[in-house]
Amino acid sequence: DADVTQTPRNRITKTGKRIMLECSQTKGHDRMYWYRQDPGLGLRLIYYSFDVKDINKGEISDGYSVSRQAQAKFSLSLESAIPNQTALYFCATSDRGLAGTDTQYFGPGTRLTVL
Amino acid sequence: AQSVTQLGSHVSVSEGALVLLRCNYSSSVPPYLFWYVQYPNQGLQLLLKYTSAATLVKGINGFEAEFKKSETSFHLTKPSAHMRDAAEYFCAVSDPSNDYKLSFGAGTTVTVRA
Numbered sequence: 001d002a003d004v005t006q007t008p009r010n011r012i013t014k015t016g017k018r019i020m021l022e023c024s025q026t027k028g029h030d031r032m033y034w035y036r037q038d039p040g041l042g043l044r045l046i047y048y049s050f051d052v053k054d055i056n057k058g059e060i061s062d063g064y065s066v067s068r069q070a071q072a073k074f075s076l077s078l079e080s081a082i083p084n085q086t087a088l089y090f091c092a093t094s095d096r097g098l099a100g101t102d103t104q105y106f107g108p109g110t111r112l113t114v115l
Numbered sequence: 116a117q118s119v120t121q122l123g124s125h126v127s128v129s130e131g132a133l134v135l136l137r138c139n140y141s142s143s144v145p146p147y148l149f150w151y152v153q154y155p156n157q158g159l160q161l162l163l164k165y166t167s168a169a170t171l172v173k174g175i176n177g178f179e180a181e182f183k184k185s186e187t188s189f190h191l192t193k194p195s196a197h198m199r200d201a202a203e204y205f206c207a208v209s210d211p212s213n214d215y216k217l218s219f220g221a222g223t224t225v226t227v228r229a
Contacts, residue, residue, distance in 0.1 A: 004158070040124065042205060042219035043159075056214070090158055100147045100215035101166040106158030 003027045004107035006091050012113045013081050021076045021110050023091030030096055032074040033104065034058075034066060037088040046089075049074055081114045088112075117142050117210040121220035129228045134193040136223050138180075138206035141187065147209040148189040149217065150180055154202045162204070165189060176200070201227045 004025045013019050023032065030051045035043040035058075045058030047066040055068055063085060067075045078085055089110045094102040122137040140146055147166050151159040163174025170182040176199075180191045189206060206220040 040221055042221045043217075044219075045216055048214075048216065050214075058216070092159075098166070100209035100211055101164065102215075103149075103161045103164065104159075104217065106151075106160065108156075108158050 004091060004093055004105055006089075006107040006110050008110060009108065010111045012115065014115050015082055017081050019078050019081055019112070021089055021091075021112070023074045023076070023107055025072050025091075025093045025105075025107075027093055027095070027105060028071075029093040029105070030071065031094045031102070032068065033092040033094075034064075034074065034076045035090045035092065036060070036085075037090060037109075043090065046076065078112075078114075081112075083114045086112060086114045116213065117146060117208040117218050119206050119208050119218055119220040121204075121206050121223050123223055124221065125224045125226070127226045127228060128196045130198060131195050134178075134191075134196045134200060134225065136191040136204050136206075136225070138189045138191065138220060139187055140189060140206075140208045142208060144211055145184075147215075148180075148182065149207040149209070150174065150178070150189075150191050151205045151207060151219075152202050153205065153222075159205065162191070196225075196227050198227050198229065201225055 033048045034046040091107040092104040094104045149164045150162040207217045
């Protein structure tokens, strides 16, 4: 079984709809992240959480919100989806370690299309 | 803030040829640097990372990278490409002034010709 799972894997929605992307991990890591990937832009951080009570905005958090329901679960919501949120979304986890050196482990991604 | 520049969005190599992917970083402090690989329809996985130990870092699948402070570079190489190396490769830097969050380059797509 995969260590980091994302549901759904693909989603097509309409402008204005609220949607939620879910991430679960069995690695026992404290830290979790949400990124979006756009062609030619690499990955950009949306939100991150260093533990259940710690949630922080990344570089592109506008239009998104998150919930850390448990150590193992971190959900990303689009309150009112718009077409420029069409992208590939990745969840990642990492363990506490020497600051800055921790390896991030990525889920398989959710391909979101907003019409 | 840290940033990463990957030179070349696409690289095409013949099977058995050298793979060279370029990464330059900007940093006001000694950086931690990473290379991740994304195979088709998969998430990213770590190839290797530089954490201020040896400047020549060996990773998985025969890849290695050399940290050159004077050139602010962390180029990725593999002596002999295999078809399975076809993927997208991302260089990333950890930013100590910003919770050590990763900043990713735009990525380089590698195709391998038979």
